[in-house]
Amino acid sequence: MSSPVQTVHLTQVQDYQFEVDFGAGKPRLRTDEPAPLGQGSGPSPVQMLATAVGDCLSASLLFALRKFKQDPAPIRCELQAESGRNAEGRLRVLKITATLTLGVPAASLEHLERVLGSFEAYCTVTQSVKGSIEIEAQVFDALGARLK
Numbered sequence: 001m002s003s004p005v006q007t008v009h010l011t012q013v014q015d016y017q018f019e020v021d022f023g024a025g026k027p028r029l030r031t032d033e034p035a036p037l038g039q040g041s042g043p044s045p046v047q048m049l050a051t052a053v054g055d056c057l058s059a060s061l062l063f064a065l066r067k068f069k070q071d072p073a074p075i076r077c078e079l080q081a082e083s084g085r086n087a088e089g090r091l092r093v094l095k096i097t098a099t100l101t102l103g104v105p106a107a108s109l110e111h112l113e114r115v116l117g118s119f120e121a122y123c124t125v126t127q128s129v130k131g132s133i134e135i136e137a138q139v140f141d142a143l144g145a146r147l148k
Contacts, residue, residue: 017041043082046093049129050079054098056125057137064113066118068111074103095134106141 009021013030020029030042038044043051046146054077065072082095106112116139118124126135139148 007129015039043141046081046083049093050081050096051133053096053123053129054100056123057098057120058100060119060123060126061139064115064122065109065112068115070109070111070115072104072109073100076101076103093133095122095136097136097138099138099140101140101142102147103142105143106145106147114148 007023010018010031011021013019018031020031022028032038032040032042032043032045033047034040054076057074058077062072062075078099078101080097080099081093082097083091085095086092086094086125102109111114124137126137137148138146140146
């Protein structure tokens with residue numbers, strides 16, 4: 001388990017571009033707002049939020065399946081972050097849809113129904129933001145069958 005406190009440093013490069021430093025030994029990342037504010041030269045904060053949700057859901061699904069010694073690799077995840085105005089007229093992320101696709105057919109995995117019923121509850125990021133943002137997780141197998 002990782003440390004309870006995670007530190008990330010952001011330094012403005014120019015305009016709305018920031019260099020993100022995750023710490024020693026980890027690659028740096030440059031973020032940017034899309035036009036008209038920024039130049040779109042890196043992922044936006046909304047894309048980073050969606051990435052965090054998708055990465056956490058994917059890791060939670062993988063972890064849950066590996067607990068039963070199942071190998072769903074490679075797991076893929078597509079994310080759609082829907083933005084709009086809230087009741088106060090402020091721009092917010094309203095919904096994130098995560099479409100996870102297993103690398104194998106469902107029939108090759110044991111305990112899949114149990115895993116699909118519980119993996120989201122262990123996703124730290126999703127559970128942290130779902131009070132403010134609707135999160136929908138869909139799961140498909142390698143043959144395109146919708147499992148959740």
